[in-house]
Amino acid sequence: MASPSLPTAPAVTKRGIWGWMLFDWAAQPFFTVVTTFIFGPYFVARLTSDPIAAQTTWSNMATISSVVIAIFSPILGSIADQSGSRKPWIAFFAAFKITSLAMLWFAAPGSAIIWPVTFMILASIAAEFSIVFNDSMMPRLTTPENVGRISNTAWGLGYLGGMVVLIFVVLFLAASPSTGVTIIGIPPLFGLDPVTGEDARITGPIAALWYLVFILPMFFFTPDVKKGLPLAKAVHSGLTELKATIGELRQRPMIARFLIARMLYQDGVNGVLILGGAFAAGLFGWGTMEIGIYGIILNIVAIGSCLAAGRVDQRLGSKTTVLISLALLLCATIGIVSTQTDSTLFGLIPLPTGTHEGLFSTGAEKAYLLYGMLIGIAFGPVQASSRSYLARNVTVAEAGRYFGIYALSGRATSFMATLSFSVVTAMTGSAHMGMAMLTIFLGVGFILLLQVSERAEARQS
Numbered sequence: 001m002a003s004p005s006l007p008t009a010p011a012v013t014k015r016g017i018w019g020w021m022l023f024d025w026a027a028q029p030f031f032t033v034v035t036t037f038i039f040g041p042y043f044v045a046r047l048t049s050d051p052i053a054a055q056t057t058w059s060n061m062a063t064i065s066s067v068v069i070a071i072f073s074p075i076l077g078s079i080a081d082q083s084g085s086r087k088p089w090i091a092f093f094a095a096f097k098i099t100s101l102a103m104l105w106f107a108a109p110g111s112a113i114i115w116p117v118t119f120m121i122l123a124s125i126a127a128e129f130s131i132v133f134n135d136s137m138m139p140r141l142t143t144p145e146n147v148g149r150i151s152n153t154a155w156g157l158g159y160l161g162g163m164v165v166l167i168f169v170v171l172f173l174a175a176s177p178s179t180g181v182t183i184i185g186i187p188p189l190f191g192l193d194p195v196t197g198e199d200a201r202i203t204g205p206i207a208a209l210w211y212l213v214f215i216l217p218m219f220f221f222t223p224d225v226k227k228g229l230p231l232a233k234a235v236h237s238g239l240t241e242l243k244a245t246i247g248e249l250r251q252r253p254m255i256a257r258f259l260i261a262r263m264l265y266q267d268g269v270n271g272v273l274i275l276g277g278a279f280a281a282g283l284f285g286w287g288t289m290e291i292g293i294y295g296i297i298l299n300i301v302a303i304g305s306c307l308a309a310g311r312v313d314q315r316l317g318s319k320t321t322v323l324i325s326l327a328l329l330l331c332a333t334i335g336i337v338s339t340q341t342d343s344t345l346f347g348l349i350p351l352p353t354g355t356h357e358g359l360f361s362t363g364a365e366k367a368y369l370l371y372g373m374l375i376g377i378a379f380g381p382v383q384a385s386s387r388s389y390l391a392r393n394v395t396v397a398e399a400g401r402y403f404g405i406y407a408l409s410g411r412a413t414s415f416m417a418t419l420s421f422s423v424v425t426a427m428t429g430s431a432h433m434g435m436a437m438l439t440i441f442l443g444v445g446f447i448l449l450l451q452v453s454e455r456a457e458a459r460q461s
Contacts (some may be wrong), residue, residue, distance in 0.1 A: 001425055014404050017141055017150065019221035023134045024158030026214035029207040030101065031164030035120075036273055037295030038169055039104060041281035042087040042200035043116065047109055052129040055278055056426055061117050062274045065124035066418070073407035086133040087224045090215070093133075097126035104204025108196055118203075128407060129246055135387060136403040137222065140396040146322070148313030148388040155384035156306030163299035165203075165210060170291055170292035174199045245401045246445075255393060255402075258452045263325055265445025266409065270334060271381055271417035271438040272375060282431055283341070284365055293360075294372060301376030309381035317454040318389035325382035326446045330439060332374035337436045339367050393455065404422055418443050 015150045034040070044054040076089070091401040108290045142150045175194040183186060192198040272367035277291050282361035286294070338345045344367040360366055387406075394402045417438060425434035 013221075016222045018220075019217040020134070020137060020141055021150070021154035021157050022214055024154045025161035026211045026218075027127060027131070027210075028158035028162035029165040029210050030097070032295060032299065033157070033165050033169060033203045034101065034104070034207050035124075036277045037166060037291050038174070038200050038203045039107075040274070041082070041277045041286065041291045042197055045285070045287070046197055046200070047111075047116070048113060049231040051408070052282070052429070052431070053427065055431060056422045057113065057117065057274070057276055059275065059422040059425075059434075061120050062124070062270070062418045063422070065121050066270070066436070067129075068121075068125050068332065069128045069407065073129065074211070074401065074404035076129060076404055079206040082143065085224050086137055087219055089133045090130045091219070093130045094211065094215060097123050097130065098208040100126065101204040101208035101211075105201050107201055107204075129270035132404055132407045134218070135391075135406070137229040138387070139391045139394060141222070145314070146292075147391045148318055148385060149310040151385040151388040151391065152310035152313055152381060154307045155380045156303045156310075159299045159302040159306060159380060161210070161214070161298060163303065165206060166292055166295050166299065169199070169203060169206070170289060170296060171391040173202060174289045174292050174297065176287065178287060179358060183293070204453045239366065240383055245405065254453045254455075255390070258389060259405060261445050261448035261452060262406070263409040263445075264441050265322075265382070266386070267417035268333070268438045268441035268445065269329065269379060271421060271441065272329065273379060273436075274418065275435065275438075276336070276372070276375065276422060279336070279431055279435055282366060284362075287379045290360070294369065296416060297369065298372050301373050302380045305377045306380040306384060309385060313381075313385045313388060318385040318392065319449065319452055319454050321381050322389070323449060324386070324451070325378040326442055328374045328378035329382065330442050330446065332378070333435070333439050335371035335374070336368065337363055337432055337439070339371070340432075375445060396438070 040058060042310045043058055048054045058271050065109050094399075100119040103119045104116055138151065157278065166360055171182060171184050172186070172189045173182065173192055175192070180187060180194065188194065190202070192202060209266055232290065238309075277295070280294065281291060284290070305345045309321055309325075312324075341362065341364050343350050344364065349367075360369060390402060420435035420437035420440075425431050428434075
């Protein structure tokens with residue numbers, strides 16, 4: 001069957017497309033610097049005296065966020081189709097995200113843990129809801145032939161933005177608590193005290209300011225659709241449309257299979273991103289400096305990978321790009337799970353323990369870096385090409401509700417991945433066993449995606 005028609009010549013300037021792509025540049029430091037590489041590991045390793053319990057709390061935070069996102073994303077996406085304009089919604093959630101991130105500054109060691117958890121939940125929810133509205137703008141900004149390249153380029157741009165902020169933090173803010181200087185031998189800027197975690201806590205306000213500044217080009221230059229129904233009517237009509245869309249998926253089995261596959265593999269991807277840095281902090285005792293450098297390495301790899309994946313997507317298709325990425329993520333996660341402080345691949349390869357002096361001095365740390373590079377190659381394209389797959393196969397008019405369901409598919413069971421980590425880690429006392437659960441989500445998603453066609457069927461009337 002023919003795929004749904006999309007505009008062949010959108011009346012959108014290059015400036016408008018760049019404005020849309022800069023949303024990823026603006027949004028990514030929250031995920032890179034706060035969630036994954038700096039604040040998250042600080043939360044686990046230094047905010048409390050029990051790293052295992054802190055890892056469980058961090059995982060539970062992600063679980064709560066995921067449940068809320070899963071419930072409300074498809075509803076908001078359907079309302080967006082009826083209310084028309086996306087920008088007011090993005091601005092509304094931006095206010096929550098910016099405020100919540102700024103409040104992370106007060107998460108000092110020994111303070112009440114409920115507050116940073118609460119603000120992380122609010123920031124995560126606001127960030128994901130904004131992404132629903134931003135992603136739903138994509139089908140009318142470009143053609144089906146170019147959507148994979150645009151999506152991967154935007155994702156790569158996001159990683160570049162995240163890396164710029166991460167490099168700044170590592171070079172100028174993140175200091176060793178014992179020496180009081182950063183990796184380039186200077187005291188942290190702004191008089192930050194690494195002993196009290198100020199070098200990690202400052203990442204919340206920095207990510208907030210970065211987001212505030214760099215979402216402005218999207219508001220100024222990227223065209224938005226005209227305002228549709230009033231809010232009350234849009235809510236009623238949107239809910240009706242959502243119900244109809246869910247029923248409509250029975251006539252669009254390829255999109256339904258894709259969404260189910262993504263529901264599972266994205267759970268695994270989210271788990272790797274949310275827990276990977278914290279896992280390394282617990283295993284090796286990495287501080288802000290080590291985690292930051294690890295993140296820089298991953299982001300350098302990710303930027304090049306996204307640019308290359310854009311061409312792969314354009315030539316081989318989105319599905320093939322996602323499958324290649326999932327295979328790499330599976331290999332990387334198995335490698336991480338198999339690594340102990342003195343061996344990797346489940347003890348088959350003994351590793352020297354080193355002197356524990358200097359950065360990444362042990363063999364296990366070097367092995368972890370290698371597996372991290374595989375993650376860096378894969379985790380951008382797996383998400384960008386998933387986004388472009390859906391954009392190719394829905395119409396402009398239905399983009400909001402389908403991208404809402406798309407967000408649901410990325411979050412509906414994502415609490416299961418982090419919850420599985422929490423439960424298994426608590427039961428066994430081993431974070432390795434908890435991380436092993438992520439391979440199930442990645443593997444089953446990979447198998448299900450094999451059954452999906454590159455181009456989905458048209459909507460049945």
